[in-house]
Amino acid sequence: MRIGIDVGGTFTDLVLIDDRTGKIHYTKTLTTPKNLAQGVVTGLEKVLRLAGASMQAVAYLVHGTTIGTNALIERKGAKTGLITTQGFRDVLEIGRIQRPQEGLYDLTIDNPPPLVPRALRREVRDRVTAEGTVLVPLDEASAREALTYLKGQQVEAVAVSLLFSFLNPQHEQRIAALARELFPEASLSLSSELAPEFREYERTSTAVLDAYLKPVVARYLERLVRELSDRYGALDLRVMQASGGSMTAEAAARQAVAIVNSGPAGGVLAGAFIGKLTGDSRLITIDMGGTSFDIGLVEGGIPQVTSDGKFEGYPVKIPIIDVSTIGAGGGSIAWVDLGGALNVGPVSAGADPGPACYAMGGDQPTVTDANLILGRLNQDYFMGGEMALDPARAEQAVRRHVGEPMRLSVRDAAAGVVRVVNANMVKGISVNSIERGFDVREFTLIAFGGAGPLHAAELAQELGITRVIVPPYAGNLSALGLLVSDTRHDYVRTLAMRQAQADATRLHQALRELEEQGIAHLLQEKVRRQDIVVSWSADLRYEGQSYELNTPVDRRPRFTAADLKALINRFHALHQKVYAYTAKDEPVEVVNVRVVAIGRSPAVSLKRQADGRTAGARAALKGSRQVYFPDGGPVATALYERDRLPRGARVQGPALIEELASTTVIPPGCGAVVDGYGNLILTVKGRGTSRASARGQARRSRR
Helix, strand or coil: CCCEECCCCCCCEEEECCCCEEEEEEEEECCCHHHHHHHHHHHHHHHHHCCCCCHHHCCCCEEEEEEHHHHHHHHCCCCEEEECCCCCCCCHHCCCCCCCCCCCCCCCCCCCCCCCCCEEEECCCCEECCCCCEEEEECHHHHHHHHHHHHHHCEEEEEECCCCCCCCCCCCCHHHHHHHHHCCEEEEEEHHHCCCCCCHHHHHHHHHHHHHHHHHHHHHHHHHHHHHHHHHHCCEEEEEEEECCCCHHHHHHHHHHCCCCCCHHHHHHHHHHHHHHCCCCCCCEEEEEEEEEEEEEEEECCEECCCCEEEEEEEHHHCCECCEEEECCCCEEECCCCCCEEEEEEEECHHHCCCHHCCCCCCCCCCHHHHHHCCCCCCCCEHHHCCCCHHHHHHHHHHHHHHHHHHHCCCHHHHHHHHHHHHHHHHHHHHHCCCHCCHHHHHHEEECCCHHHHEEEEEHHCCCCEEEEECHHHHHHHHHHHHCCCCCCCEEEEEEEEECCCHHHHHHHHHHHHHHHHHHHHHHCCCCHHHEEEEEEEEEECCCCCCCCCEECCCCCCCCCHHHHHHHHHHHHHHHHHCCCCCCCEEEEEEEEEEEECCCCCCCCCCCEECCCCCCCHHHEEEEEECCCCCCCCEEEEEEEECCCCCEEEEEEEEEECCCCEEEEEEECCCCCCCCCCEEEEECCCCCECHHHHHHHHHHHCC
């Protein structure tokens, strides 16, 4: 057995896979912000109880967490110092001298403030050239002075980023040795280890992010490992990376920046996994939980990965699955601004106190409260009936904070909350797809998270998407994605070779050395040699360009001039595909080489369901209730139990399909069918269905 654990801002999701029987068990528990490990242990007890198993039967755990993301959002990382080459103290503030792309025309927006204030940035005298040779040896007196100063300022972590250290790391390594001597209690982050490639701003930012988060992540993981060990003994605990692979807990504690956004990355992996089952290779994944709304893109069945990403506005130079996150979850708070306009989020009620309807002390109106008022949530069946919702408290919160200020009825105010949050999510999807040149109408929307299926069909209507997939275990799909992930390590080396001087032997040697490093790392982590898969690539660009295109490289025992020419031709073709033009007469640069070393995890297989088209959806029908949709007043809406819907069953909207951790809304005029793996495949049509027609459809679906 193996267990995936996804700790979100509101809920902790768990999935247990029994590889002997193929059975999957899943559950949710409230996240415990004051001690996240407590919520993990509570969830483990619940899922083991559901499976009738003990921890002795579990081979390993894979853990995704938002602790790094939350520390960045809330600015609750460690007090951090930076040591850099003389003259480069202000690189964090100078950056690329660019305004944030998302607010290019907003005069009030600015880049986020540096995580290290200027007073905690110290310079040392050294200089390595662009060829990697030492021009000015490290002045150890200045390094000792910098470390002594930072120790006196009581920093918890030190980032070290020296000019051209990616070509020659010896000065950074010497500073690390001095730090272990003079300041052993501080955690260290070296840019030459985290991001050994050119672009000093992004490399410095990556080192600073790692240092800022490392004490927070290390404390959490140490506490989690200790509590798990005390309860269950020694365990194989792996942690999800933002790149889509997992690593050991020990490695994660040493490389904290790699696990930021690890939960959302698991969701995109799970979406790609479901897409392979349904035959959909172009997917937009949406994961709407209690706190956030995460958007990913899958093209050709492969999640989009970038090495030029950002975490909360701070650039990182490590491979990450390209996920956009906005503050739009079930717990997002609705509020009226001074101009009388309705807003939703980004602030969330979280798990404590949570939405007003949780009756745990929260009194602010949230998206969950609005959905309950509109009849989209079953007050007696939330989390499978484990948690009762209080509609009176929801109505009181919406009336007081939205309805009365805007002179609206409670129902109209709740409908407004849903409309606004939907608009926010449509905008977020557009930024991640349409504004990058993709036609969303050619994609399938795959919705998960506890709240994703509630809104998916309406989002698809707004975007012109006609096909929506709601996978099984939708409320816990990111946790399933953690178990789909493989162990993964990424390696990079800057070569900076112009085409005229390009050396095929040097290129091949660099790739082979990185591959050997990756294989050794995986073997050390007890990955079997037959489970190791390695891929090569290189970053190429036309001379004078500012950014590169990552281009696949064929793995060969030898690399010749003909192979190098084939690589350059492949770059030309890729440039044509991405930018719609190529310049074959222009000289090309090979900037970086990259190696990905993967240790394959056991495949996850979902059981195919028996054909139930004869029985249809009748066996799953459990009643009806009045539900409010955007186009009008209350509509009699059929209610179905998802676990009782057989393969081939068809449901016509308006309908609600309820399950343990989520509810799928099928608006009037739309329909759904259950495929062989239990996925709900929604066919979405535009708005405009009349109330009379909707009621007729509800009667037909009940028959």
